[in-house]
Amino acid sequence: NAGVTQTPKFQVLKTGQSMTLQCAQDMNHNSMYWYRQDPGMGLRLIYYSASEGTTDKGEVPNGYNVSRLNKREFSLRLESAAPSQTSVYFCASSDGPVSNQPQHFGDGTRLSIL
Amino acid sequence: GNSVTQMEGPVTLSEEAFLTINCTYTATGYPSLFWYVQYPGEGLQLLLKATKADDKGSNKGFEATYRKETTSFHLEKGSVQVSDSAVYFCALRALGESGTYKYIFGTGTRLKVLA
Numbered sequence: 001n002a003g004v005t006q007t008p009k010f011q012v013l014k015t016g017q018s019m020t021l022q023c024a025q026d027m028n029h030n031s032m033y034w035y036r037q038d039p040g041m042g043l044r045l046i047y048y049s050a051s052e053g054t055t056d057k058g059e060v061p062n063g064y065n066v067s068r069l070n071k072r073e074f075s076l077r078l079e080s081a082a083p084s085q086t087s088v089y090f091c092a093s094s095d096g097p098v099s100n101q102p103q104h105f106g107d108g109t110r111l112s113i114l
Numbered sequence: 115g116n117s118v119t120q121m122e123g124p125v126t127l128s129e130e131a132f133l134t135i136n137c138t139y140t141a142t143g144y145p146s147l148f149w150y151v152q153y154p155g156e157g158l159q160l161l162l163k164a165t166k167a168d169d170k171g172s173n174k175g176f177e178a179t180y181r182k183e184t185t186s187f188h189l190e191k192g193s194v195q196v197s198d199s200a201v202y203f204c205a206l207r208a209l210g211e212s213g214t215y216k217y218i219f220g221t222g223t224r225l226k227v228l229a
Contacts, residue, residue, distance in 0.1 A: 004157075033217075042203065042221035043158075050214065090157055094217075100146040100165050100207060103217055105157035 002026050006091050006106035013081045013113045021076040021109050023091030030096035032074035033103065034058075034066060036087040043090065049074055051096065081113045115211065116141045120204045120220035127227050133191040135223045137178075137204035140185065145208035147171075147180055147187040152201045152222070161189075161202070194227045201225070 007022045025032065033048040035058075045058030047066040055066050063085060065077045074093075078085060088110050092103040121136045139145065146165045150158040162171030167182035176191045187204060201222045210216040 040221065043219040045217075056214075092158075102146075102148050102150075102160045102163055102205075102207075103158075105150075105159070107155075107157045 004091055004093055004104050004106035006089075006109050008109060009107065010110045011112070013078075013111065015081060015083060015113060017081050018077065018079050019081065020078075021089055021091075021111075022073070023075065023106060024073045025091075025093040025104070026072065027093060027104065028071070029093035029104070030071070031094045032068065033092040033094075034064075034074070034076045035090045035092065036060065036085075037090060037108075038087050046076065046089075083113050085111065086113045087111060116145070116206065116208045116216060116218045118204050118206055118218050118220040120202075120223055123201075123222075123224040125223060125225045127194055127225070129196055129227055129229055130193045131227075133189070133194045133198075133225070135189040135202055135204075135225070137187045137189065137220060138185055139187065139204075139206050139218075141206055141208040141218075143209050145206040147178070148205040148207070149176070149178055149187070149189050150203040150205060150219075152203065154200075158203060194225070196227045196229050199225055199227045 004025045030051045034046040035043040049055045049068040052071045091106045094103045095101045117140045148163045149161040151161045162173045164171040164180035169180045204220040
């Protein structure tokens with residue numbers, strides 16, 4: 001039972017490089033989310049997709065773009081990486097905007113930008 | 115707006131001690147409340163939840179009661195084990211200003227249990 005799968009698990013980039021973080025869920029969830037986790041700051045929402053075909057900005061969207069490729073997949077792209085984007089990135093999914101069920105999280109991508 | 119405040123850590127306890135991690139919230143309407151646990155190098159896992167006032171969520175010896183009158187959802191465990199060492203997040207799901215539901219997380223409380 002895979003749940004939410006994120007790739008890669010670790011990545012080191014140089015400033016200015018670009019990369020895409022991949023996320024896929026197999027629970028038939030409607031909503032998907034991208035968070036970043038920094039020490040002492042908890043989780044901050046970058047972007048979310050309430051349903052297939054829609055995306056919205058969260059709390060800290062600057063420097064990121066997202067694509068909801070289909071119901072299963074939601075990718076996060078850094079176009080020009082900056083050291084301030086060094087963080088642990090988590091993808092999550094949930095039933096949808098009406099359900100009161102919790103989110104399910106992947107194991108994270110640990111990203112370092114030099 | 116919606117917010118979650120939880121006690122700062124780290125919390126260090128001896129094995130078999132009683133655990134309380136405080137969590138209070140501000141929310142419009144009737145939020146759902148959650149506790150998540152994060153073990154080193156892993157993602158967040160749902161520990162327990164409560165969806166209406168006076169509900170008690172429980173799992174793996176942990177409990178939390180949804181107290182609407184005090185807007186609290188404190189996490190408790192009667193006897194902690196070394197394996198409970200982790201970071202604990204309180205979270206809520208509530209209606210945001212834009213009219214869509216949002217998940218809001220506290221900053222996390224690190225628990226360290228000593229043998």
